[in-house]
Amino acid sequence: MRVCRVISRREFEAEGELDIGVFAKTGDILVISSEVRQEEDELGKYLSDEDIERLRNFLPDLEQPRTYTRFTVLMDVKCGLTRVPKVGEExxxxNDEEIRKAHTVSGEFRMPYLPYLMKKDVELAKIAISKLFRLFPEERDILEMIMAEIEYSVMREVDL
Structure with a gap:
């Protein structure tokens, strides 16, 4: 997969499909997949699926709908800051070991991107923390407190 479109300083897209909550890296930037969308071709807006398939029999070069995965930039693995990824970057x-390494500095667990991720997408933050539960059993207490805080912040926003 390669970066095909930069949306903002903190978001970009790649062509292809990944599950939501997959940790990845582009250069030294730690990212997480946050959304999957399918771009509908222009004909799909006006024709039925059957008509499109009939057209493809005569026009095989007619484009298939493309699937894109949106990524959220979390942090630079080496310095903790963020930089903008470039189009074309791989x-x-x-894997689990690389995720552990990205979340550890001098043997200490870290998640400097957590406040940003909680503001941006609470559900994505829950998915990320759930993955880290499995990878950092020794940090279970801290992760449980973070998860409880997320749940509390969600409850606080709901009028009961």
Whole structure:
């Protein structure tokens, strides 16, 4: 996968489909997949699926709808800051060991992006923390407190 479109300083898209909540890296930037969308071709707006398939029989080069995954930039792994990814940069899906390494500095657990992620998308923050529960069993107490705070902030926003 490669970056195909930069939306903002904190978001970009790549062509292809990934599950939501997958940690990845582009350069030294830690990212998480946040949304999957399918771009409908122009004909799809005006024709039925059957008509489109009939057209594709005669026009095989007719474009298929494309699927894009949106990524949220979390942090620069080396310095904790963020930089804007460039179009064409390779996106590497991280395995468990690489995720642990990205969230550890001098043996200490860190999540400097958590306040931003909680403001942007609470559900995505829950997914990320759930993944980290499995990878950092020794930090379970801290992660449980963070999850409780997220739940409390959601409840606080709801009028009971």
């Amino acid at each position: 996106i590497e899906i991280l």
